[in-house]
Amino acid sequence: MAHAPTWLTYGFLYLAAAVLAVPIARALGLGAIIGYLAAGIAIGPWGLALVSNGQDILHFAEFGVVLMLFLVGLELQPSRLWSMRRPIFGFGSAQMLLCAAPLFAVAWAAGLPWRVGLVGALGLALSSTAIALQTLQERNLMRTQSGQAGFSILLFQDVAAIPILALLPLLGAAAGAQAEHEPMELVWETAKIVGAVGAIVVGGRLLLRPLLRWIAKSKTPEIFTAASLLLVVGIAMLMVQLGLSMALGAFLAGVLLADSEYRRELETDIEPFKGLLLGLFFMAVGMTIDFGVLMRSPWTMAAVVLGFLAIKAVVIYTLATGAKIPYRERPVFTLLLSQGGEFAFVVFQTAAGAKALSPEVASLLIGAVALSMLLSPLLLALLDRALLRRYAEVKAPQAEEISEPQEAPVLIAGFGRYGQIVARVLLMQGVPTTVLDHSVEMLEVAHTFGYRVFYGDATRLDLLRIAGAGQARILVVAVDDPEQSLQIARLAREHFPQLQVVARARDVTHWNRLRDVGVALVQRELFESSLCSAHTVLELMGLPAPEASAITRRFREHNIALVDRMYPYYQDRAKSIAVAREGRSQLAEQMAKERQERALQAASKAPVAPDGTEGAESAPRDTA
Numbered sequence: 001m002a003h004a005p006t007w008l009t010y011g012f013l014y015l016a017a018a019v020l021a022v023p024i025a026r027a028l029g030l031g032a033i034i035g036y037l038a039a040g041i042a043i044g045p046w047g048l049a050l051v052s053n054g055q056d057i058l059h060f061a062e063f064g065v066v067l068m069l070f071l072v073g074l075e076l077q078p079s080r081l082w083s084m085r086r087p088i089f090g091f092g093s094a095q096m097l098l099c100a101a102p103l104f105a106v107a108w109a110a111g112l113p114w115r116v117g118l119v120g121a122l123g124l125a126l127s128s129t130a131i132a133l134q135t136l137q138e139r140n141l142m143r144t145q146s147g148q149a150g151f152s153i154l155l156f157q158d159v160a161a162i163p164i165l166a167l168l169p170l171l172g173a174a175a176g177a178q179a180e181h182e183p184m185e186l187v188w189e190t191a192k193i194v195g196a197v198g199a200i201v202v203g204g205r206l207l208l209r210p211l212l213r214w215i216a217k218s219k220t221p222e223i224f225t226a227a228s229l230l231l232v233v234g235i236a237m238l239m240v241q242l243g244l245s246m247a248l249g250a251f252l253a254g255v256l257l258a259d260s261e262y263r264r265e266l267e268t269d270i271e272p273f274k275g276l277l278l279g280l281f282f283m284a285v286g287m288t289i290d291f292g293v294l295m296r297s298p299w300t301m302a303a304v305v306l307g308f309l310a311i312k313a314v315v316i317y318t319l320a321t322g323a324k325i326p327y328r329e330r331p332v333f334t335l336l337l338s339q340g341g342e343f344a345f346v347v348f349q350t351a352a353g354a355k356a357l358s359p360e361v362a363s364l365l366i367g368a369v370a371l372s373m374l375l376s377p378l379l380l381a382l383l384d385r386a387l388l389r390r391y392a393e394v395k396a397p398q399a400e401e402i403s404e405p406q407e408a409p410v411l412i413a414g415f416g417r418y419g420q421i422v423a424r425v426l427l428m429q430g431v432p433t434t435v436l437d438h439s440v441e442m443l444e445v446a447h448t449f450g451y452r453v454f455y456g457d458a459t460r461l462d463l464l465r466i467a468g469a470g471q472a473r474i475l476v477v478a479v480d481d482p483e484q485s486l487q488i489a490r491l492a493r494e495h496f497p498q499l500q501v502v503a504r505a506r507d508v509t510h511w512n513r514l515r516d517v518g519v520a521l522v523q524r525e526l527f528e529s530s531l532c533s534a535h536t537v538l539e540l541m542g543l544p545a546p547e548a549s550a551i552t553r554r555f556r557e558h559n560i561a562l563v564d565r566m567y568p569y570y571q572d573r574a575k576s577i578a579v580a581r582e583g584r585s586q587l588a589e590q591m592a593k594e595r596q597e598r599a600l601q602a603a604s605k606a607p608v609a610p611d612g613t614e615g616a617e618s619a620p621r622d623t624a
Contacts, residue, residue: 013050017043018279033131034377036279040286051287063236066250067274070232073254074267084152091149091323092156095337098315099125103308119351120365122164124308126341128373129154130278135336135380146320146329153337158251161343168347168354196242200235200252208257216265225269232270281342288345289370293363304368305375312338331383339376340369406454406468408432411499412476413458413488415439418504418525419478434467459487461495469496477503477519482510486517493518508563512570531556547598551591558587 017039025035043050100121107117132154133142141147208231215227232250239249257266294301317334325333345366352362410426412419415437426433438457456463458479469475469492477488485503492499502521505511514522531552538548562583569575 010051013043014039014280014283018283022279032279033134033282034374034381036282037286037374037377040283041289042286043283044287044289046289046291063233063246063277066236066246067232067270067277070250070254071267071270071274073251073256074258084148087149087152088156091152091319092160094319095153095316096122096125096157096160098319099312102311102315106307106311115356116361119168119347119356120361122167123344123347123351123365124340124369125312126157126161126344126347127154127337128339128341128376129158130281130342131339131373131376132336134278135332135377139332141329141332144326144329145323146325146333149320149323149325150333150336155251157341157343161347164347168351168356196239196249197252199238200249201256208253212257224265228266228269229273285342285370285373288366289374290363290367293360293367294371297364301364301367301371304364305371308340308368309338309372309375332380335376335379335383338372340372342373344369405466406434407471408434408468409473410434410476411464411467411469411472411474412436412478414477414479414504415453416478416480418480419476422476422478434472436463436467459484459491461491464488464491464496469499472496472499475499475501477501479504482506482513485510486513489514489517489519508566509570511563512567515567527556527559554591554594555587558583562587 018036021039021042022032022035025038026032041047045052103121103124104117107120108114112120132150136142136147136150142151212224212227215224218224231253235249235253236246239246313334316337317330320330320333348357348362348365348369351357352359357365410431410433412423412433412435415423415435416439419435419437423433423435435453436456436458437453438455454467456467458464458467458477475488475492475496477485477492479485479488482505485505489501489503492501500521501519503514503519503523505514505522505524507524511522511524534555535548535552538551539545543551562580565583566576566579569579
């Protein structure tokens with residue numbers, strides 16, 4: 001009988017283990033990550049022994065982390081990343097130094113050689129980017145204060161892993177023979193880093209967008225998907241060849257494409273691969289846990305795991321308190337950053353190869369990191385059931401959850417400064433409304449003034465159904481965040497076609513993207529108030545109120561028409577700029593002509609004095 005190919009057998013095993021373990025773990029409230037880890041343990045060398053090459057699978061599955069960081073980069077425009085430089089280097093360097101220092105001190109006090117203590121402290125100070133970011137995204141915490149701080153720390157760790165790896169050969173047993181070359185090696189490593197980052201930045205600006213535009217013109221979706229994967233794989237290969245972080249290179253590429261017209265297509269194409277490879281990564285972590293080391297020295301392993309988790313937890317919680325992260329967010333923030341990270345596997349394996357660590361110590365540390373990654377989702381589940389439940393109970397009386405379907409004809413998503421005005425006008429007219437907001441603080445304000453607002457995230461389809469989106473006539477999208485606004489609009493257009501969507505746009509870019517989703521009734525949030533201010537300034541400059549009103553009305557009509565004209569070309573920067581300049585020139589010429597006509601009309605109506613001069617100019621001013 002013919003045998004199935006190895007890749008097919010292993011593929012069947014991985015998929016079968018995941019399909020069985022993950023739903024069970026989620027049903028038990030433990031989360032998908034625990035399911036993947038348990039599946040890896042079950043089929044690995046210390047379980048059913050169906051798979052023996054866990055390390056090889058781990059190296060392959062690390063590409064899931066690379067894809068995840070590419071997608072994270074796509075959400076960060078360069079300007080936003082630059083604005084985060086202080087938290088990245090502030091939070092990040094503080095976390096690394098404050099965690100590594102006490103870990104090194106404990107190792108030194110335990111009598112370990114300083115090289116072993118330094119490598120162990122630096123490796124254990126790293127956190128799991130895969131678990132932390134996955135958890136933050138699942139819980140919709142990426143845009144919270146703790147999510148931004150956690151992301152800054154994780155990004156700094158990815159950058160810091162490069163000099164850590166460059167340091168390992170210098171700490172190895174062979175470093176003494178090469179001591180005279182150490183300065184040149186450091187210069188070479190620095191040059192490689194600067195050159196690689198520069199190549200990605202320059203290539204991303206000059207080559208990637210024209211290349212993607214050329215591929216998109218082929219109108220072959222599968223080729224665009226292949227190009228998306230080729231982009232990430234190529235950058236990962238470049239970084240590997242230079243001995244640098246694949247994840248960092250992918251992240252930089254994502255940032256460079258964050259404000260491109262192909263961002264959404266790239267996200268859609270890569271997301272399924274990222275999810276599968278991340279699941280395989282967690283399974284590979286479960287396979288690589290060396291339970292032999294655990295059984296040979298269980299107390300040492302327990303001391304290492306609990307010791308470094310406790311030290312990092314104290315440091316990170318103190319850091320969160322000093323950074324004024326809300327107390328409700330601190331437990332999750334602390335737990336996610338206290339665990340070991342996937343890059344620690346690379347650090348300890350490289351250190352063993354460079355003879356900076358003995359194989360036994362490297363196996364012990366790798367096992368400790370893997371166990372911490374296994375314990376982290378379990379502790380997170382316990383945290384949800386214990387501490388965070390108490391927080392929720394404190395807020396429960398003030399946050400009325402939707403328990404029964406609503407039937408109001410108008411649904412408002414967001415009760416901030418914009419949504420409140422819309423809601424107040426409708427309520428004064430007796431129009432029934434259902435208002436949703438996911439900010440507990442905003443709900444407290446609403447209940448203080450007697451408004452009935454439901455707690456919930458309008459980006460959830462099930463919550464929109466309960467709120468009555470299936471029967472309502474109008475949906476007002478008044479949330480602050482543009483991405484959430486677009487997500488709500490997409491859900492409404494796809495699942496509730498009878499809804500007329502009235503949306504708030506932060507700026508013209510947001511306005512264009514809402515139009516892409518199919519929303520026709522879009523209001524720019526600052527446009528009308530800016531026109532009112534311009535009207536006031538014109539009056540203060542001496543123009544009569546009717547003339548100021550006519551000017552601002554003309555500008556309003558022209559600007560709305562111009563934005564409509566620019567919309568078909570907004571993804572073509574050159575064409576869009578040309579249309580905008582043409583429109584501004586036409587408006588300036590038209591207003592100049594109107595000013596001349598008004599001046600001539602005023603001159604023709606002016607009374608003439610006996611001496612032949614215009615009376616309006618010769619008459620004394622009325623100073624009353």
